[in-house]
Amino acid sequence: MLKVLLVEDDLDLATAIIDYMELEEIESDYAADGQIGYNLITHNPYDVVILDLNLPKIEGLVVCERIRSQGIETPVLMLTARDTLDDKLRGFSKGADDYLVKPFDMEELLARIRVLSKRKSGQITRLKVHDLEFNLSGSEVHRNGELLKLSPIAKKILEVLMRESPGAVSREKIIQAVWGSDQPDSNSLKVHMFNLRKQVDKAGLPPLIHTVSGVGFVIRQPER
DSSP states (O other): OOEEEEEOSOHHHHHHHHHHHHHTTOEEEEESSHHHHHHHHHHSOOSEEEEESSOSSSOHHHHHHHHHHTTOOOOEEEEESOOOHHHHHHHHHTTOOEEEESSOOHHHHHHHHHHHTTSOOSOOOEEEETTEEEETTTTEEEETTEEOOOOHHHHHHHHHHHHHTTSOEEHHHHHHHHHTTSOOOTTHHHHHHHHHHHHHSOTTSOOOEEEETTTEEEEOOOOO
16 A cells, blocks of 8 residues: 655645545645655655645745755656746756645645655765765765775665665666666676675674675665
């Protein structure tokens, strides 16, 4: 079952959306302002966030920008009464994945939710696992505050692992994502993973990168 967060201060519209999603067997949480919505997004997993543009306390664009800066990949569908190109471009620049202009048909809302739920957002600017941070816009990686010196290939591998964290990623998926159809020799991935681990999991720091037997690799929070 899909789980959606609706952040909308118009109670009548919110009630209509929630009732419609319930009929379509979509589970939903609700927030009436940007602050509550932000708190829910950062503490709960959702398939899609429906986010109104004009919200009390924290406006929708600020909420969207903040979650993207934290590496949250949940797709965001922005609701707005503004139908100008500049407004839409501004929303996309802050991390929105799609726009729906009020008033709208519930059928169209449902269709967009289902499309967005099938993918993670590509709009994030930062990935974070424990004390490892990857600034995608600046292509910089820090562990425990220290800048890591990684090769372009190592950064690509790390991005794949961090985007899928805490899930494991197969060797085949990593190779396809990094090299595409230009397949490397059989030892290339092994060598790059060895060098990546040397940088990320330095002595004195809890290891984050692990081998999953028969599958591939995973990057995850250290066990307590």
